[in-house]
Amino acid sequence: MRPGFIDGLLDEADRALRVLSGAASAGRPYPAKAQEPANQLSDKEKRHAAGLMRVNHVGEVCAQALYRGQAVGCRDEAARNLLREAAAEEVDHLVWCGRRLDELGSRPSLLNPLWYAGSFALGMLASYAGVPRNLGFMAETERQVEAHLEGHLQTLPEQDRRSREVVQCMKDDEAGHRDSAERAGAVSLPPLARGAMRAMSKAMTGTAYWI
Numbered sequence: 001m002r003p004g005f006i007d008g009l010l011d012e013a014d015r016a017l018r019v020l021s022g023a024a025s026a027g028r029p030y031p032a033k034a035q036e037p038a039n040q041l042s043d044k045e046k047r048h049a050a051g052l053m054r055v056n057h058v059g060e061v062c063a064q065a066l067y068r069g070q071a072v073g074c075r076d077e078a079a080r081n082l083l084r085e086a087a088a089e090e091v092d093h094l095v096w097c098g099r100r101l102d103e104l105g106s107r108p109s110l111l112n113p114l115w116y117a118g119s120f121a122l123g124m125l126a127s128y129a130g131v132p133r134n135l136g137f138m139a140e141t142e143r144q145v146e147a148h149l150e151g152h153l154q155t156l157p158e159q160d161r162r163s164r165e166v167v168q169c170m171k172d173d174e175a176g177h178r179d180s181a182e183r184a185g186a187v188s189l190p191p192l193a194r195g196a197m198r199a200m201s202k203a204m205t206g207t208a209y210w211i
Helices: 003-021 043-072 077-103 112-127 131-155 161-183 191-208
Strands: none
Touching: 043 077, 043 112, 043 131, 043 161, 043 191, 077 131, 077 161, 112 131, 131 161, 131 191
C-alpha cells in the first residue's frame, strides 16, 4: 500500500479513538451560559433530557464518521475541504452534548463504536457516487438532522434552558452546513434513498435514547 494511504488510515484511526474516548476538544465556547438551580428539573425530566442529548451525541459521533468517510474517497479538493470543515464543527457539537450529558448525570451511548464504524463505511460508499451526489448526501443528512433537532426543541422540558441552548446552536450550524453543500453543487437524492436514510435514523435514535 502507498505510504500516504497508510498515513491517512492511521490519521482516521486516531480521530476515531479521540471521538469515541471523549478526548476531542471543542473550538468554540459551550453555548449553555445560563445557570439553572440544581432542583429545576425533576428526575423524570432529567432522564428525558438525557435521553435526547444522548441521541444528539450519537448523531454527532455518526456525523464525524460520515463526513470523514465521505472525504476519504472524494477526489474534488473543494468538496473534500467542505466535508472536513463540517466534520470539524461537528466536533464542537459532540463535546457540547457530552458536557450536557455529564451535567445531567448521564452517559453517552454504549454502542458508539458500532455507530461510528457503520457511518464511516456508509460515508465511504457515498464518496464514490460522484461529487454532486456526495454533497447531496451531506445536504439531505443535514436536512433530516435539522428536523430532528426541531423535534427535540419541542419536547425538551421548557425550563431546561441549557439543553435548549445547545440544541438551538447545533440546529443553526446544521442549516449552515446544508446551505454550504447546496451552494457547492449538491443534487437531490432519489426518494428511495431519502426514505432509507430516515428509516436508519429512526432505528438509531430509538436505540440511542435508552442504550
